[in-house]
Amino acid sequence: xxxxxxxxxxxxxxxxxxxxxxxxxxxxxxxxxxxxxxxxxxxxxxxxxxxxxxxxxxxxxxxxxxxxxxxxxxxxxxxxxxxxxxxxxxxxxxxxxxxxxxxxxxxxxxxxxxxxxxxxxxxxxxxxxxxxxxxxxxxxxxxxxxxxxxxxxxxxxxxxxxxxxxxxxxxxxxxxxxxxxxxxxxxxxxxxxxxxxxxxxxxxxxxxxxxxxxxxxxxxxxxxxxxxxxxxxxxxxxxxxxxxxxxxxxxxxxxxxxxxxxx
Amino acid sequence: xxxxxxxxxxxxxxxxxxxxxxxxxxxxxxxxxxxxxxxxxxxxxxxxxxxxxxxxxxxxxxxxxxxxxxxxxxxxxxxxxxxxxxxxxxxxxxxxxxxxxxxxxxxxxxxxxxxxxxxxxxxxxxxxxxxxxxxxxxxxxxxxxxxxxxxxxxxxxxxxxxxxxxxxxxxxxxxxxxxxxxxxxxxxxxxxxxxxxxxxxxxxxxxxxxxxxxxxxxxxxxxxxxxxxxxxxxxxxxxxxxxxxxxxxxxxxxxxxxxxxxxxxxxxxxxxxxxxxxxxxxxxxxxxxxxxxxxxxxxxxxxxxxxxxxxxxxxxxxxxxxxxxxxxxxxxxxxxxxxxxxxxxxxxxxxxxxxxxxxxxxxxxxxxxxxxxxxxxxxxxxxxxxxxxxxxxxxxxxxxxxxxxxxxxxxxxxxxxxxxxxxxxxxxxxxxxxxxxxx
Numbered sequence: 001x002x003x004x005x006x007x008x009x010x011x012x013x014x015x016x017x018x019x020x021x022x023x024x025x026x027x028x029x030x031x032x033x034x035x036x037x038x039x040x041x042x043x044x045x046x047x048x049x050x051x052x053x054x055x056x057x058x059x060x061x062x063x064x065x066x067x068x069x070x071x072x073x074x075x076x077x078x079x080x081x082x083x084x085x086x087x088x089x090x091x092x093x094x095x096x097x098x099x100x101x102x103x104x105x106x107x108x109x110x111x112x113x114x115x116x117x118x119x120x121x122x123x124x125x126x127x128x129x130x131x132x133x134x135x136x137x138x139x140x141x142x143x144x145x146x147x148x149x150x151x152x153x154x155x156x157x158x159x160x161x162x163x164x165x166x167x168x169x170x171x172x173x174x175x176x177x178x179x180x181x182x183x184x185x186x187x188x189x190x191x192x193x194x195x196x197x198x199x200x201x202x203x204x205x206x207x208x209x210x211x212x213x214x215x216x217x218x219x220x221x222x223x224x225x226x227x228x229x230x231x232x233x234x235x236x237x238x239x240x241x242x243x244x245x246x247x248x249x250x251x252x253x254x255x256x257x258x259x260x261x262x263x
Numbered sequence: 264x265x266x267x268x269x270x271x272x273x274x275x276x277x278x279x280x281x282x283x284x285x286x287x288x289x290x291x292x293x294x295x296x297x298x299x300x301x302x303x304x305x306x307x308x309x310x311x312x313x314x315x316x317x318x319x320x321x322x323x324x325x326x327x328x329x330x331x332x333x334x335x336x337x338x339x340x341x342x343x344x345x346x347x348x349x350x351x352x353x354x355x356x357x358x359x360x361x362x363x364x365x366x367x368x369x370x371x372x373x374x375x376x377x378x379x380x381x382x383x384x385x386x387x388x389x390x391x392x393x394x395x396x397x398x399x400x401x402x403x404x405x406x407x408x409x410x411x412x413x414x415x416x417x418x419x420x421x422x423x424x425x426x427x428x429x430x431x432x433x434x435x436x437x438x439x440x441x442x443x444x445x446x447x448x449x450x451x452x453x454x455x456x457x458x459x460x461x462x463x464x465x466x467x468x469x470x471x472x473x474x475x476x477x478x479x480x481x482x483x484x485x486x487x488x489x490x491x492x493x494x495x496x497x498x499x500x501x502x503x504x505x506x507x508x509x510x511x512x513x514x515x516x517x518x519x520x521x522x523x524x525x526x527x528x529x530x531x532x533x534x535x536x537x538x539x540x541x542x543x544x545x546x547x548x549x550x551x552x553x554x555x556x557x558x559x560x561x562x563x564x565x566x567x568x569x570x571x572x573x574x575x576x577x578x579x580x581x582x583x584x585x586x587x588x589x590x591x592x593x594x595x596x597x598x599x600x601x602x603x604x605x606x607x608x609x610x611x612x613x614x615x616x617x618x619x620x621x622x623x624x625x626x627x628x629x630x631x632x633x634x635x636x637x638x639x640x641x642x643x644x645x646x647x648x649x650x651x652x653x654x655x656x657x658x659x660x661x662x663x664x665x666x667x668x669x670x671x672x673x674x675x676x677x678x679x680x681x682x683x684x685x686x687x688x689x690x691x692x693x694x695x696x697x698x699x700x701x702x
Contacts (some may be wrong), residue, residue: 007700028687030699044700058697062546062686070639071553072661073673074520076682078527109516114524154640159515185645186333189583194639198688199674202636205588252476 003106008198009058010091020055023088024128025098025107029229035236036229042258043099043123049100049263050136052126054097054125062085064106071195073160078114085116095129099254101155101228108160124166124227124253131172138260143175148256149221150177151212151235152187153228166227166253173260178219188212190234197230213238217248224250273365274598280362280481287485294492298570301608312511320650325506330648334577337403340396344432347393348499351386351439358481368448384453387443390436391454397429397436404429414585416595421495421574430494431487438480445473459632498573502649505571508564509650514641517658522551523666554662557617557623558604561659568651569601578643578653589636593643599628600656625660633673634661 024127029036047054053259065080088096096118098104101156108120130136156162163184170177182188191201191208214234216224217237224239226232229252236250251259323329328345328630332338357370371379404412404425412422444458447469463469493498529535537573555561580595585592602622610618634657643653664670670680678688686693 005700007697009697026696026699028689031696032687032689032691032699037702040699056697056700058700061587061696062693063682063688065682065686067678068682069517070658071671071678072658072663072665073679074523074553074662075527075666075669076679078519078523079531080682080686082527105513105515109513110519113519143650154638154642155515158641158645160513186581187644188586188637189640189642191583191587191638194637195675195678196638198678199635199672201587202584202589202591202632204584205638206586208583208587208638211587 005041005198007016007044007058008055010055010093011058014091019055019092020171022095022097023052023091023093024056025057025064025100025103026061027088027098027103027229030099031061033229033233035232039099039229039232039252039254042252042263043254043260045049045258045263046127046130046136046254046261049212049261050130052130052135057087057091063260064103064111066102066106067195067198069106069110070193071198073100077110081111081116085111085114088116088118089096093118095119095121097121097123098124099227099229099252100158101153102230105155105159119140122160122165122227124156124160124169125162127169127254127257128165131169132253136257136261138172138257141174143173143256146153146173146222147178147220148175148223148225149174149180150183150225150227151180151190151216151231152184153226153231154187154189154193156227157187157229158185166225169253169257170225173256175223178221180215180219182215188215190228190231192230192234197233207238209234209238213242217244221248223256224248227253227257266481272468277363277365281437283482283485284359286362287488289488291492294489297608297612298492298497301604302563302566302570304559304604304607305561306559307565308562308564310508310564316511317507317509320509320511321503321507324509324648324650325502328648330650332647333648335397337575340430341401343389343392343396347389347396347436350389351393351402354383354386354439355481355484357456362471362481366447373422375427380449383443383449387440387452387454390439394433394436397433401426401429411580414576414579414592414594416592416598417576423495424496424511425574427490428494431483431490433489436482438476442473442476442480444477445469447473457490464615495572495574498649500572501567501571505567507651508567510652514644516675518655520553520662523553552663553666554664555656555659556625556663558600560606560663561594561600561624561656565652565656565659566600566604566651568656569597569604571649572601572647572651574598575648577646577648578651581642581646583638583640584636585641589633591633591636591657593657596629596633596653597651598650598655603628625663629660631664631670637661 008020024043030040031037037067062084063080064084065077068080069077073203096107098107098120101122104120107118111118127136134170147234150166151161161234167177187209189208190212191262216235224235226235232250237246239245239250328338328342331341357368360369361367374382403409412425440455440458443452443455445462447466448458450459462472491499550559558566572594574594576594582591582593606620606622610620637654637655637657639658641654681690682686685691687696
């Protein structure tokens with residue numbers, strides 16, 4: 001893809017003696033995973049369209065330490081956290097947006113005790129606010145008649161009590177929003193959390209993502225909406241398992257909005 | 264002499280009652296002291312958060328049972344038993360006073376006959392609802408065989424315990440109704456009024472039935488009170504302090520280990536002298552492990568959680584790992600913690616405080632396979648009607664596995680290496696982190 005985005009870094013801003021409104025924390029998945037990179041780009045385009053003054057850390061960003069912490073390696077988590085706090089505080093960061101609920105949770109809840117207090121929001125919360133303020137407008141036309149079901153990421157929903165922002169954003173698409181039988185507080189995990197993403201599942205009789213994809217396919221959706229790069233992977237694998245990839249798409253909320261906005 | 268014997272016989276029931284009450288109180292006190300001591304074996308933990316919010320949480324979750332009704336059938340049935348239990352205690356108070364003072368239906372003249380009849384009638388109505396709820400619960404456990412009551416950790420004592428509680432409650436409620444039905448000094452109560460025609464006409468027999476039911480009811484309550492601390496049913500007490508001490512932070516927020524923080528800070532401090540002698544260790548300080556191997560490494564709140572668990576299994580039935588056939592069951596984590604804590608407490612009683620039985624929570628009760636099945640999704644924490652947090656115990660045991668035993672699954676060890684070297688869980692170079700923008 002020859003499409004090059006102009007994405008300002010914190011270093012660029014610093015060099016100009018300016019500061020952005022908000023830091024976009026891309027995260028490891030958003031930076032390296034081919035599928036998640038598309039989500040990153042979709043969000044960048046939306047931020048640019050809404051004329052949000054944002055920047056990324058680029059090569060100065062490093063893993064928040066979330067997978068290390070959930071896997072029990074508190075040492076490694078602390079090292080990552082303290083290094084990141086140094087970088088973030090060095091740039092005087094106040095506000096952070098991220099498209100990964102795991103980064104979101106760690107930055108928001110676990111960094112303050114380590115000297116890193118920022119106003120951290122999930123990208124679905126930012127999109128909702130931009131829409132509310134009229135800075136981002138979408139025509140829902142292309143999604144009319146489509147059925148969308150939203151899968152709650154554990155670390156956004158139960159972990160931080162945010163169930164409504166992604167739904168409010170999706171409502172703007174004029175599509176039919178259909179809830180799975182297990183949703184919101186009782187939503188079932190995709191199977192990736194707690195560092196499971198990076199290891200084989202323990203012995204059992206089923207994969208968690210298959211169980212969850214069944215929930216999703218039960219509502220006969222055209223689109224399964226996700227708000228987390230890891231959920232996205234797990235649900236995509238689940239849809240492939242049932243050989244339904246031709247008529248069921250798994251897309252991030254940001255991708256749906258970007259596509260509706262013709263970006 | 265005859266007068267004296269008459270006097271003794273006259274006061275005998277009162278004396279017997281006082282002795283029974285004394286013995287009951289003594290054993291109950293001993294149980295509470297034992298459990299309190301055991302909970303205090305846990306690590307010290309300062310729980311922050313405004314007192315007002317703590318009271319509100321307790322009022323909402325424990326008193327208001329807001330999390331019970333998420334599942335309406337069990338929730339409503341449970342509320343019936345709960346209300347019955349609380350309100351019928353007013354009648355138990357009368358029984359206690361009657362027993363000690365040698366009176367009969369002390370409250371009747373005090374409250375006036377009409378109001379007294381209304382009140383007892385209301386209690387009888389509750390008693391009937393309790394009977395219905397207990398029967399439904401017995402049916403769900405034993406006939407309908409609800410899946411979560413038949414998981415492996417429920418075999419043996421836990422299953423029996425559940426049934427004993429329901430049966431004892433049925434017996435107590437029956438005594439209550441029979442007691443009222445066979446009492447000639449009162450009549451026309453809401454439910455027992457219908458039982459009156461079934462009672463024998465003979466005054467002596469009737470009196471005997473009334474006395475047996477009266478003593479049966481109160482001695483049954485005394486016995487039950489001392490059964491409760493050995494049973495999962497202890498939640499009727501622990502639900503209140505445990506919800507008061509609820510975690511008020513976001514569920515996704517895991518605690519940062521202070522011990523690790525200090526070490527890492529020192530490691531990253533460019534001004535730290537690597538050859539400096541370590542500070543004189545405090546000889547009284549307990550050896551602080553990274554994570555938890557045994558119950559003493561857990562906090563008092565985590566241990567309190569284990570005594571609060573009533574093994575309802577809502578956590579396990581919502582757990583994604585358990586639903587897909589993995590070994591992990593959050594309820595088992597809580598049951599194991601309590602079993603191990605009881606064993607540690609027993610060791611202290613029998614062999615003194617420093618006895619080491621060579622066993623631990625990790626390994627002897629909970630296996631690494633169970634711990635590694637957890638997705639940390641918080642479904643168990645959300646599901647618990649009394650705000651128990653099985654996830655925090657799972658995490659502390661994982662921390663021990665990784666930081667003290669270097670015993671993580673191989674794939675995770677590569678993840679650690681990658682994060683340490685490249686700042687990402689995958690093997691990509693840090694320098695390539697921004698390539699996405701120009702691809």
